[in-house]
Amino acid sequence: MPTDTRLAGPALQLADSLWQDAAIKFGNTGGAVLGFLGVLLAVFFAAGRATGRFSRPLAIVLMLGPAIVLLLTGLVVPLLRTVVLSFLDADGAKFVGGKNYGWALTSSPIHGVLLNTLLWLVIAPLAATGLGLALALMVDRMRGQAVWKSLIFMPMAVSLVAASIVFKLVYESRGSGQSQVGLLSQLAVTLGWDDPPNWILSQPLNNFLLMAVLVWVQTGFAMVVLSAAIKAIPDEITEAARLDGATGVRLFLHVTVPMIRTTVVVVLTTIMIITLKAFDIVRTMTGGNFGTQVLANEMYSQSFEQYNFGRGSALAVILFLAVAPLVVYNIALLRKERATR
């Protein structure tokens, strides 16, 4: 008699193969991490014994070398390669001059993409920062503010993919007569709109609904940073202004706002940078269809779905040119802010 006690049902077999799969994967991963640390330890041990005039250059090369090599292969060389590729054709074989850029800036389907990107760039950061500022001011003297703050900040922890799925459920739409399963549709019905539209398909409204996801994620970030800035305003300043007769809105406009202006701009530009690069929301919710395409997702589609590396690279360069000044400005402001504190 075979002593196989496993009930060889397909479910158990599947479970078995899953555990095998997991064991192999975790084995590889653990092996990679331990191997990496082991090699480093061995190298450190061996190199640590070196003395004399080679010990310092050896330390520099061994400690800095891996990072430099990775930065060169991962960032510096690709940066140059992408610029070159943007002047070549789809396969990267033939020089085509500025044709890809001409396509990216003047062809008619792209105009919608650029317009959407611009809309995102203006609306989402302003909405998130404005809302975050209002919340920071309002939450400041509430009881249990840590609870409110962390609940509003929570979306920041999850992926944009998960956030998009959360909102896809909110926007889910059923035909009239069926009971709605999406919160927004149900709300519309409750308010007396008998046959609400299919939100995700309604242009141009769907663009704003997609932006709402980013606002949902980023408002908490804006609130937490601005709340810290507001708390950091020295008490004497507000007291002095109050003795001069400033109250309420005037105090806010003439004292609070100037004191936190740098922080507001930092938050705004930070969210702008995130907005420009985020393609997750559009990809997950519409795949760029129904008039919702944005630059970052178009870059992905051109490169890895159309396999037009020339156009994809040109779009990447445009994205880089849009992001870079924002980052430089942002970092300059951050340094200024840190210096004055």
Add this chain to the structure above:
Amino acid sequence: MSAQPTIAPAKAAKPELPPVKAVRRSFSSPLASILVVAVTALWTLPTVGLLVTSLRPKGDVASTGWWEAFVHPDLGFENYRSVLFDNSFGTSGGLMPYLINSVAISIPATVFPLVLAAMAAYALAWVRFKGSDTLFFVIFALQIVPLQMSLIPLLRLFSGGAHLGSVTVIPALNLKDTYLPVWLTHTMFALPLAIFLLHNFIAQLPRDLMEAAVVDGASHFKIFRSIVLPLSAPALASFAIFQFLWVWNDLLVALTFAGGNPTVAPMTSRLAQLSGSNGSRWELLSAGAFLSMIVPLAVFFALQRFFVRGLLAGSVKG
């Protein structure tokens, strides 16, 4: 002697000043409190909806809204079992392999840049050489490069190797169906920010301690291991949490280098695909999405202080 702390770079810039009473008062109406509670409710409700949906039976999910579950509660974990292990979504084995991939990708993609950046930061801060300041600035400046600029060249490098004319610099490696391209890309892209943040911290470690170790004859490697790493623990922890969640939540690198393949693709990339192709099977999609959210939410609620600190520091990441 002033009582200034010697090591404080990772502390959030939040001096303990008394609150700004006047501005507070002007906004401190019951109305403001109600508004905050309302916004918080509005912010939390979509997530609650997803969670409740994921716990409801298939038939209920398809026919009524999740809020009905509060009237007719019938909740269970059947959807989770189904989405993880059954051949749901036409994938044999469900989402379990993808969840494993997420873990298998995130841990090395956190450890590698953390260790390499700490080494580089120490060398730049304490083994100074001609041009080390310039080098630090160049690395810092690389933060402005968006990930998108590297995707096509890196994809070509991983699949076809690198050639200079007819000379092969790096041979074509068969990395398909391994985690290596994803690990490497995340490591490369984490380095500028990681080196910058850790350098800020490591450069402010007490000089006396370093000099004493050198006098005792310790090599740079020994100093790094036995002094720098232990003392930098707070900065390392902040960055590690930020990087882990960044990788766990990433879609761009995952989609480009792992696609939707169950051997290597993580949850995010599979969920993004399913959202397009199976968008109406909410009982499964909601359970899948919530599964991918459990780890970040647990990290968030357990390590909130480190999390916020790391996130704020990392918010400029390129």
